[in-house]
Amino acid sequence: MSNSEVVELPVLQDGDAAPCCPPITAGELSPADAEKMAAMFKALSDPVRLRLFSKIASHPGGEACVCDIADVGVSQPTVSHHLRKLREAGLLTSERRGTWVYYQVAPSVVAAMAALLDLRG
Amino acid sequence: MSNSEVVELPVLQDGDAAPCCPPITAGELSPADAEKMAAMFKALSDPVRLRLFSKIASHPGGEACVCDIADVGVSQPTVSHHLRKLREAGLLTSERRGTWVYYQVAPSVVAAMAALLDLRG
Numbered sequence: 485m486s487n488s489e490v491v492e493l494p495v496l497q498d499g500d501a502a503p504c505c506p507p508i509t510a511g512e513l514s515p516a517d518a519e520k521m522a523a524m525f526k527a528l529s530d531p532v533r534l535r536l537f538s539k540i541a542s543h544p545g546g547e548a549c550v551c552d553i554a555d556v557g558v559s560q561p562t563v564s565h566h567l568r569k570l571r572e573a574g575l576l577t578s579e580r581r582g583t584w585v586y587y588q589v590a591p592s593v594v595a596a597m598a599a600l601l602d603l604r605g
Numbered sequence: 606m607s608n609s610e611v612v613e614l615p616v617l618q619d620g621d622a623a624p625c626c627p628p629i630t631a632g633e634l635s636p637a638d639a640e641k642m643a644a645m646f647k648a649l650s651d652p653v654r655l656r657l658f659s660k661i662a663s664h665p666g667g668e669a670c671v672c673d674i675a676d677v678g679v680s681q682p683t684v685s686h687h688l689r690k691l692r693e694a695g696l697l698t699s700e701r702r703g704t705w706v707y708y709q710v711a712p713s714v715v716a717a718m719a720a721l722l723d724l725r726g
Contacts, residue, residue, distance in 0.1 A: 508715075509667075513659040518652040526650035531639040534646070538634040541724070546630075594629075594722050601719035603662070603712050 507602040524597055527573035532556050533566040537575065541589045549584035628723040645718055648694035653677050654687040658696065662710045670705035 504517045513521065528534050539553040540546075554563050567587060570576040574593045579586050625638045634642065649655050660674040661667075675684050688708060691697040695714045700707050 508659045508662040511659075511663050513656050515652065515656065518656045518659070522650050522652040522655045525646045525655070529643050529647035529650045531636065531643040534643045535634050535636065535639045538629045538632075538639070541629040542632045589724065591724055594724055598719045598722035598724075601715050601722070603710065603715055603719075 504596060505600050507604070508600050509603055521597070521600060524573050524575065524593065527570050527575050530566065532558055532562070533570060536563065536566055537570060537589070540576065540587050541594075547586045547588040549586050551584060553587075625717060626721050628725070629721050630724055642718070642721060645694050645696065645714065648691050648696050651687065653679055653683070654691060657684065657687055658691060658710070661697065661708050662715075668707045668709040670707050672705060674708075 505513060505521060528537060535556050536553055539556075540548045543552060550560075550563060550567070554560060556563065558566075567576065567578075571578055571587075575590055576587045577590050578588070626634060626642060649658060656677050657674055660677075661669045664673060671681075671684060671688070675681060677684065679687075688697065688699075692699055692708075696711055697708045698711050699709070
């Protein structure tokens with residue numbers, strides 16, 4: 485039963501950036517995991533970016549195109565910049581369909597962030 | 606049984622910054638809530654700060670003094686700077702007892718961040 489000591493990590497789907505981590509109360513983060521998770525938190529550390537993210541997450545069907553969410557009081561290039569940052573951090577995925585690019589929340593990554601902050605663990 | 610429909614919000618203690626918010630899937634964040642939550646995520650957007658936070662959260666008894674957690678490879682003033690940032694963002698509370706300042710995770714604030722990222726909502 486040597487496998488019983490292997491820590492199970494969340495299973496990744498569709499090529500998301502690798503989420504980690506056990507709840508923050510369960511033990512110290514390794515330097516490598518801290519780098520990875522800090523980058524995810526950084527992606528949500530801008531108010532406009534957080535509003536764009538919440539617009540996508542709460543949009544009917546769980547996805548939105550730029551045309552649905554651009555009314556956050558900043559220019560279109562700025563919106564595109566923020567969406568790119570969220571995608572690079574692994575929090576959003578995107579898909580071009582016809583004229584528009586549609587953005588979806590990457591559930592496994594966001595769930596990993598929520599799990600890390602779960603103090604009940 | 607009218608109470609059964611009341612949504613319970615986290616109870617604040619000892620003057621913590623007010624947590625918000627419903628799950629990010631439930632609706633758009635207001636600009637004011639986005640400002641508040643972005644500041645909390647920003648506090649966790651540095652790898653060293655995240656490691657210090659995880660050391661405190663996982664320390665026996667749920668609290669730690671600087672003497673317990675300073676081995677993160679940066680200078681003592683840098684550790685103090687990061688702990689101050691975490692406290693200012695409302696994620697840590699602190700208490701001086703004798704020679705040492707003890708830091709605790711502010712559970713209601715961290716729970717609010719986890720709740721925001723709960724995609725099941």
